[in-house]
Amino acid sequence: MPIDSGLAQLSKDLLLSTVFIYAIAMLACACDFAFGRVRIAPPVPVPVLAGRAAGGGTAGETAGGEAGGLAGGEAAGGADGAVAGAAAAPPGFGAAAEPGPGRWMRAAFVLTAIGLIAHVAGIATRGISEDRVPWGNMYEFITAITCVAIIVLLVVALRYKAYYIGLFVLVPVVFSLGLALTVIYTPAGALVPALQSYWIAIHVTSMIVAAGLFIVGAVTTAMYLAADRNERRLAVGQSSGTAGIMARLPRPLVLDRLSYRTILFAFPVWTFGVMAGAIWADQAWGRYWGWDPKETWSFITWVVYAGFLHARATAGWRGRRAAYIQLAGFCCLMFNLVGINLWVTGLHSYAGVG
Numbered sequence: 001m002p003i004d005s006g007l008a009q010l011s012k013d014l015l016l017s018t019v020f021i022y023a024i025a026m027l028a029c030a031c032d033f034a035f036g037r038v039r040i041a042p043p044v045p046v047p048v049l050a051g052r053a054a055g056g057g058t059a060g061e062t063a064g065g066e067a068g069g070l071a072g073g074e075a076a077g078g079a080d081g082a083v084a085g086a087a088a089a090p091p092g093f094g095a096a097a098e099p100g101p102g103r104w105m106r107a108a109f110v111l112t113a114i115g116l117i118a119h120v121a122g123i124a125t126r127g128i129s130e131d132r133v134p135w136g137n138m139y140e141f142i143t144a145i146t147c148v149a150i151i152v153l154l155v156v157a158l159r160y161k162a163y164y165i166g167l168f169v170l171v172p173v174v175f176s177l178g179l180a181l182t183v184i185y186t187p188a189g190a191l192v193p194a195l196q197s198y199w200i201a202i203h204v205t206s207m208i209v210a211a212g213l214f215i216v217g218a219v220t221t222a223m224y225l226a227a228d229r230n231e232r233r234l235a236v237g238q239s240s241g242t243a244g245i246m247a248r249l250p251r252p253l254v255l256d257r258l259s260y261r262t263i264l265f266a267f268p269v270w271t272f273g274v275m276a277g278a279i280w281a282d283q284a285w286g287r288y289w290g291w292d293p294k295e296t297w298s299f300i301t302w303v304v305y306a307g308f309l310h311a312r313a314t315a316g317w318r319g320r321r322a323a324y325i326q327l328a329g330f331c332c333l334m335f336n337l338v339g340i341n342l343w344v345t346g347l348h349s350y351a352g353v354g
Contacts, residue, residue: 005129008130015118026171105166301336304329
């Protein structure tokens with residue numbers, strides 16, 4: 001079927017509009033941090049020290065596990081009403097915050113929802129113009145991954161009242177989409193023979209969903225490390241230098257648990273995607289596994305994230321040390337998605353920029 005150039009151009013216009021809408025939403029989130037009232041109680045140094053003395057580490061690093069972290073770190077801070085509220089809330093996230101976001105944040109999430117509609121429409125029109133699933137090259141892959149990241153952002157924000165992550169997720173999404181539309185853009189076209197299989201809708205979709213979840217997990221982990229560092233500095237009487245931002249973030253334990261649950265959901269999806277890719281490889285190339293660079297780095301990524309989950313289940317490997325493992329896994333993921341496509345030749349070279 002010939003390519004519908006009109007729909008392909010409409011897709012590009014919709015995605016350009018999406019970038020601008022997300023950028024305005026990002027600005028609204030920044031205004032909430034700059035001008036909005038503080039809705040999350042700042043950390044209190046004394047209970048934190050008490051929790052560390054009892055538990056031998058931060059709230060997220062106690063040897064007693066997830067429940068032990070709550071008992072050893074936050075239970076010691078019972079005088080802190082915000083902490084007690086966070087520990088008592090059924091969802092476990094954002095309970096120290098007020099019931100809803102401020103006006104700047106509400107505007108940001110309305111804009112994000114509008115941008116998501118344009119984003120989905122841009123992906124759909126691209127697929128219709130090509131008469132295929134629209135993730136056959138790096139440009140289409142990035143547009144799909146960022147779409148999943150925004151969906152995860154909205155779900156997490158509404159489910160757990162974690163509105164504070166909006167700015168930090170929108171920044172990499174806007175940057176990635178802008179890069180895709182300007183530097184990596186690939187005109188609509190047909191798939192190479194190896195991709196002309198129904199497995200593209202199974203294997204690639206799984207990898208896209210997992211990658212979008214991993215992005216949100218990595219962003220939340222980076223926020224956790226910043227919040228934990230700020231709490232430690234406050235505990236010894238030092239100024240953080242970013243009090244305006246840190247005052248609007250929850251305690252490190254909340255961010256740590258949010259990141260962990262995101263990865264806990266993403267990991268089996270990635271595992272399924274790797275398995276589906278092996279089955280597809282057998283159909284396309286006559287072998288399940290050939291240590292192609294992309295296959296190899298998909299496996300390395302899987303191993304590192306498996307190590308992270310194992311670390312979380314092992315006494316003494318929570319908090320910052322486990323967070324570093326997760327970020328290492330995210331670096332492997334980014335190299336697999338970007339570096340392999342740009343710099344390494346293999347059977348997956350068709351996924352590159354051209």
